[in-house]
Amino acid sequence: MKMRKVLSILLTLSLLLSTISMPIRTIRAFSDEELVITEAELKKQDITEDQNVIVKEQLEEETKEAVETYEIIEEIVEETKENQTDSENLAIRSTTNIITWKVLMSNLMVEPFMMASEGYYKVVNANADGTFSTTNTTYTDFKQAKAAMSTSSNANAVVLDNRRTVGNQVVAMKNGVVVTTADKVGKSTLSFTMTGNESISTYVENKIDAVYYDSSGSTVKMGISGQIVDGIKIEEVELVPMIQGIQSYYTKNSNNDLVHSVARYTINATNNRYIGKYESFTICKAPAFMSTGVKYYSIDGEKFYKDNQLKSLSGTFYPYYKYLTFRSKTNYTEAELNKYISSWNRSTSVLNAKGKAFIKAQEDYGVNAAMLLAFAVHESGYGTSKIAREKNNVFGVNATDSNPHGNASTYNSVESAIYNQAEYQISRGYADANTDGRYFGVNLGNKKVGLNVKYASDPYWGEKIAGHIYRMDKFLGNKDDNKYQLAISNKMTFAKDQPNASGKNYYKYAVKNFSLPVGIPILVVKNNNGWYEIQSDMGIDSVGTTPASYKTLYDFNVSKAYVSTSDFDLINQPATKYIDPAKVGTEQEVDDEQKVVDTKPPSIIVKSGSVSLSNNGFSRQDITVSITDESTFTKTITRNGSAITWPSDNKFTVDGVYIITAKDKMNNMSKFTFTIDKTKPKIEVKSTTGTNYTNNQFIKTDAKVTYSDANYLSRAVTHNGKSITWPTDSVFKTDGKYIITIKDKAGNVNTFTFTIDKTKPKIVAKSTTGTNYTNGKFVKTNTKVTYTDANYSSRAVTHNGKSITWPTDSVFKTNGKYIITIKDKAGNVNTFTFTIDKTKPAITVKTTKGFTIKNGQTSVHNVKATYSDANYSSRKVTRNGKSYTWPSQSTFKAKGTYIITVKDKAGNASTFKFIRR
Numbered sequence: 001m002k003m004r005k006v007l008s009i010l011l012t013l014s015l016l017l018s019t020i021s022m023p024i025r026t027i028r029a030f031s032d033e034e035l036v037i038t039e040a041e042l043k044k045q046d047i048t049e050d051q052n053v054i055v056k057e058q059l060e061e062e063t064k065e066a067v068e069t070y071e072i073i074e075e076i077v078e079e080t081k082e083n084q085t086d087s088e089n090l091a092i093r094s095t096t097n098i099i100t101w102k103v104l105m106s107n108l109m110v111e112p113f114m115m116a117s118e119g120y121y122k123v124v125n126a127n128a129d130g131t132f133s134t135t136n137t138t139y140t141d142f143k144q145a146k147a148a149m150s151t152s153s154n155a156n157a158v159v160l161d162n163r164r165t166v167g168n169q170v171v172a173m174k175n176g177v178v179v180t181t182a183d184k185v186g187k188s189t190l191s192f193t194m195t196g197n198e199s200i201s202t203y204v205e206n207k208i209d210a211v212y213y214d215s216s217g218s219t220v221k222m223g224i225s226g227q228i229v230d231g232i233k234i235e236e237v238e239l240v241p242m243i244q245g246i247q248s249y250y251t252k253n254s255n256n257d258l259v260h261s262v263a264r265y266t267i268n269a270t271n272n273r274y275i276g277k278y279e280s281f282t283i284c285k286a287p288a289f290m291s292t293g294v295k296y297y298s299i300d301g302e303k304f305y306k307d308n309q310l311k312s313l314s315g316t317f318y319p320y321y322k323y324l325t326f327r328s329k330t331n332y333t334e335a336e337l338n339k340y341i342s343s344w345n346r347s348t349s350v351l352n353a354k355g356k357a358f359i360k361a362q363e364d365y366g367v368n369a370a371m372l373l374a375f376a377v378h379e380s381g382y383g384t385s386k387i388a389r390e391k392n393n394v395f396g397v398n399a400t401d402s403n404p405h406g407n408a409s410t411y412n413s414v415e416s417a418i419y420n421q422a423e424y425q426i427s428r429g430y431a432d433a434n435t436d437g438r439y440f441g442v443n444l445g446n447k448k449v450g451l452n453v454k455y456a457s458d459p460y461w462g463e464k465i466a467g468h469i470y471r472m473d474k475f476l477g478n479k480d481d482n483k484y485q486l487a488i489s490n491k492m493t494f495a496k497d498q499p500n501a502s503g504k505n506y507y508k509y510a511v512k513n514f515s516l517p518v519g520i521p522i523l524v525v526k527n528n529n530g531w532y533e534i535q536s537d538m539g540i541d542s543v544g545t546t547p548a549s550y551k552t553l554y555d556f557n558v559s560k561a562y563v564s565t566s567d568f569d570l571i572n573q574p575a576t577k578y579i580d581p582a583k584v585g586t587e588q589e590v591d592d593e594q595k596v597v598d599t600k601p602p603s604i605i606v607k608s609g610s611v612s613l614s615n616n617g618f619s620r621q622d623i624t625v626s627i628t629d630e631s632t633f634t635k636t637i638t639r640n641g642s643a644i645t646w647p648s649d650n651k652f653t654v655d656g657v658y659i660i661t662a663k664d665k666m667n668n669m670s671k672f673t674f675t676i677d678k679t680k681p682k683i684e685v686k687s688t689t690g691t692n693y694t695n696n697q698f699i700k701t702d703a704k705v706t707y708s709d710a711n712y713l714s715r716a717v718t719h720n721g722k723s724i725t726w727p728t729d730s731v732f733k734t735d736g737k738y739i740i741t742i743k744d745k746a747g748n749v750n751t752f753t754f755t756i757d758k759t760k761p762k763i764v765a766k767s768t769t770g771t772n773y774t775n776g777k778f779v780k781t782n783t784k785v786t787y788t789d790a791n792y793s794s795r796a797v798t799h800n801g802k803s804i805t806w807p808t809d810s811v812f813k814t815n816g817k818y819i820i821t822i823k824d825k826a827g828n829v830n831t832f833t834f835t836i837d838k839t840k841p842a843i844t845v846k847t848t849k850g851f852t853i854k855n856g857q858t859s860v861h862n863v864k865a866t867y868s869d870a871n872y873s874s875r876k877v878t879r880n881g882k883s884y885t886w887p888s889q890s891t892f893k894a895k896g897t898y899i900i901t902v903k904d905k906a907g908n909a910s911t912f913k914f915i916r917r
Helices: 002-021 038-041 064-083 103-109 142-151 334-343 355-365 370-379 387-391 415-431 461-476
Strands: 121-125 155-161 170-173 178-179 191-195 199-207 209-215 219-224 225-231 238-239 249-252 259-266 274-286 303-304 315-317 485-489 494-495 505-508 523-529 532-535 560-564 568-570 603-608 617-619 623-626 633-638 656-662 667-677 681-687 697-699 703-708 712-719 736-744 749-756 762-767 778-781 781-788 790-800 815-825 829-836 842-847 865-869 870-880 882-884 897-905 909-916
Touching: 121 142, 142 170, 170 238, 178 219, 191 225, 209 225, 209 238, 209 259, 219 238, 238 274, 259 315, 274 461, 334 355, 334 370, 334 461, 355 370, 355 415, 370 415, 370 461, 494 882, 505 762, 523 568, 603 617, 603 656, 603 667, 623 656, 623 667, 681 736, 703 712, 703 736, 703 749, 762 815, 762 829, 781 790, 781 815, 781 829, 842 897, 842 909, 865 870, 865 897, 865 909
Parallel strands: 617 667, 697 749, 778 829
Antiparallel strands: 121 155, 155 170, 178 209, 178 238, 191 199, 209 219, 219 225, 249 259, 259 274, 303 315, 485 523, 485 568, 494 505, 494 560, 523 532, 532 560, 603 623, 633 656, 656 667, 681 703, 712 736, 736 749, 762 781, 790 815, 815 829, 842 865, 870 882, 870 897, 897 909
């Protein structure tokens, strides 16, 4: 008995949740006769392409923990019932909703991600090979670990939690991507509620990347397909550091197409890491602000950034077919649609020759035939899928993830599938703003607005189908592209029956019972004094009954409504301002008052690299030019006044002044001038007598600086690192290092460095005890020589006229004449001469008879005195203590006591004493 009660509660909860967040409906197969069915049956039908819920009929075992869980669930159910204010609108629409025991229990009984109690967290650096640096430091608190990561200087720092067993254990990171991995806890998709209302949910497939914003350790904030959501359970995602992963991006290819490269991940069982690989597809024509081959990043496919952390906005752009409402008409006929289908050359396609059915669906149910065809192309693999071929199901109706072929609905014919999709799925289902919780606008969209919110788990499903329409339109002649005037809501607002505030409401531009989302697109038919007349999303009857009913068959002529112009922002510029879908293909397609006279000249976009260049701008890079206009145009180009041929790649590479002229068929003309200058300014430095100096030269004269550049912009000079004023005569005279900087308007910069040095090197000679010697000095001590010069170049020394090696201690010891020569880089030379003489003069005394007299001896004969010294300076003699004149021929004859003293220039002195008796 208790088990039956438990099962009842679980089933009740599953059905209640499905009606609140994501209604699950079933479509049965029916014959053409069965197309007339009750409205209740019609509203029970739905597509469950991506989320599959099945019940296991028998519970295997009842445990105490399960009972406690059931009691909690029962309380939640009761509380939900009490708080539900619109239970009538939340009536259970299907008795076939079933929930798998495995998935349900994984959702109900998975332990919450608890904060670590002891040392679970580590702050490490991610490596490109999928590994992480090691550390012995652990943290018991996630906030502490995250703070340590934030202060790390390494851009690849992450926080690991060693309790995580699947994947890389990362729970926070500086830069990386979020990978959806709800399959780790038994979920086929990752579901989340929209920011601003926890009762509105959507879902995305597993193993696809999202933008990472932040982590609390147990939950993650991420962005994907128009949604920025917080509170995602960390066990349902994988955080992949940027150095180890890849990130989805947009780019402009060589055909000017906007291409989205989506990062999809698989787990490598060998190293337990998620590995990314790109899936790329074309969306539409790329916006003018994009450069070919450059990566752009976006959460919503509208705002495009240059960096993967979405800080540097490049521009905003709304892909036309992604925002075009299904409540429009294609300009192509049945025959043209069949021509496109034939171009696939797929003999087994069940869509062959089905152009008539798509056109009929457009006329009978108000759903754009080309968009519906692209829808079928995407869902059925160009009509060749097994489900399409065996069940005539070309829209994947009820082809659930768990059993796509088995659960997919069967139709008697492809035509039946097309009509069912147009009428019951779109016109009376997703377009029902008043009673159907799947209404988020009637465009393809993303996970914020449009059918993509509830129809598919692929967050880029809308972009992919838009790409199919774009290729179809290009093949058939571009008759649909940018045809209608589109706008998006900037607030929650209403479609009214009259163009004034007192008008009654047909429906609300938001999910029923809520005020979200903002950004739902509309098709504008006319501007009526502050009110747009629009093609309504819901069918309007001939008497304008309010509110509108999904039961009303859609008629393009009658289904018109009004919205305030202040509640919507225009997002495109069609060639004709307003076109009424009801009049497409008729002579009255455009009313006279709505015909737009083309007064807008062609748009000329000039880019230097990836940066847009303004008119009359300068660039030192190659220039790429693109020209767009609403009509055909002609263009001409001149360089330096002479006409040149337009390059096939639209790239200009040669220096010169270019003038581009573009003129459309209404003679509206645009002119754009730009200059390519890849040449640096020329700088010349000369002496005042005309000698040329080279860059980085040292000079010993005044220097005159001249420069030249056709696009000169500015000059600057520094002297010894400090800015100075440029001299009026451009002559620089003061010693010091000068750096000349000249810039031109294209950003080319040239520098020239020179150093004026008019000062000779300084040479100092000293005795080893510190006595200074002057130049030319004779000294009798060892002599140490030092020299200084900021721009020293070389030194040399000669000893008695011969070059010698400079002593390691700079001390000269040997007798002789030294000439020191020091040179600097400017060519200044200084010399210093000194003579070391440690030898005393030699004195010799002999008698006239030739006998040598020793110092202090006595002679009775006349005595002759001689002396010698290479550096002789002076002599003197005393006789009997008194000065005595040196005798002629140096012969001493008078009796007495003589003392001879001889000195040299170094100050060495010798004395000799003898006695003449």
